[in-house]
Amino acid sequence: MSTKVYAGTEVPVNEEGFFADPALWREEMAPEIAAEAGAGELGERHWQVLKFVRAEFAEKGTGPTVRVLGKTSGVSVKELYQLFPKGPAKLAARIAGIPKPRGCI
Amino acid sequence: MTDKIGKISIIVSKGSLEGIYPALIMANGARAEGIEANLFFTFFGLDAIHRARHEHIKLATVGNPGLHLATWAGGLPGVSSVMTHYLAHKMEALDIPPIPEFVEMIADTGAGLYACQASVDLFGMEKADFIEQVSGIITVGEFYDLAAGGQIIFT
Numbered sequence: 638m639s640t641k642v643y644a645g646t647e648v649p650v651n652e653e654g655f656f657a658d659p660a661l662w663r664e665e666m667a668p669e670i671a672a673e674a675g676a677g678e679l680g681e682r683h684w685q686v687l688k689f690v691r692a693e694f695a696e697k698g699t700g701p702t703v704r705v706l707g708k709t710s711g712v713s714v715k716e717l718y719q720l721f722p723k724g725p726a727k728l729a730a731r732i733a734g735i736p737k738p739r740g741c742i
Numbered sequence: 743m744t745d746k747i748g749k750i751s752i753i754v755s756k757g758s759l760e761g762i763y764p765a766l767i768m769a770n771g772a773r774a775e776g777i778e779a780n781l782f783f784t785f786f787g788l789d790a791i792h793r794a795r796h797e798h799i800k801l802a803t804v805g806n807p808g809l810h811l812a813t814w815a816g817g818l819p820g821v822s823s824v825m826t827h828y829l830a831h832k833m834e835a836l837d838i839p840p841i842p843e844f845v846e847m848i849a850d851t852g853a854g855l856y857a858c859q860a861s862v863d864l865f866g867m868e869k870a871d872f873i874e875q876v877s878g879i880i881t882v883g884e885f886y887d888l889a890a891g892g893q894i895i896f897t
Contacts (some may be wrong), residue, residue: 702837704772704847714850722852723776741771742837 662734690733700730700738749778749892757786758802765897775852784858801826849875
């Protein structure tokens with residue numbers, strides 16, 4: 638496991654860049670993680686997804702699937718893929734500092 | 743890790759539930775990983791994108807040894823429907839969408855859906871028979887053009 642520095646804080650991450658400890662994540666780290674993950678600038682719609690992902694994780698202990706995101710985050714599947722072209726569930730989880738969702742759906 | 747897969751094209755040739763789901767799961771999973779994906783529906787696989795039929799895709803209960811059900815029992819009236827309902831229930835619990843919703847969702851992820859020209863002609867179908875998410879009815883040659891530079895999976 639390696640470490641990264643986001644917003645001036647050193648955090649342990651796995652080989653794919655996902656936070657080892659979601660409790661260390663802070664909102665001001667997100668733009669730096671997004672830039673590193675090739676997700677570009679974070680707009681208001683990105684934040685709607687990221688906040689939803691954090692809330693789901695806090696409640697259920699795992700990140701939401703794209704289906705759940707599309708149905709309940711207020712952002713459609715189509716828009717999710719426009720916001721996070723490299724895979725919304727995976728990318729949003731990484732930027733929101735939670736573990737990579739492992740589901741097949 | 744070696745080179746990542748950047749693009750896949752999946753051929754769906756079967757019209758049974760167990761014939762269609764693996765292709766949909768692989769296509770959706772590819773998009774979730776940021777992999778470009780196209781689906782090419784041919785022969786009975788066309789039912790997965792057929793407006794009137796995609797809600798009625800059934801599990802094959804005859805000639806399916808994996809089901810561990812005697813062939814004569816699988817052929818009794820209603821068995822296929824009952825087994826299909828049972829599976830649908832289990833799938834919903836695992837957040838696996840029903841086929842019509844799944845196909846629509848996959849189109850929304852940016853994957854391309856295409857019908858095979860030869861099969862469409864064979865079954866006397868036309869564009870209007872398919873759901874609106876279908877991008878086109880294409881020939882084998884056009885499919886290979888679309889698939890260029892990626893991996894092809896036949897299901």
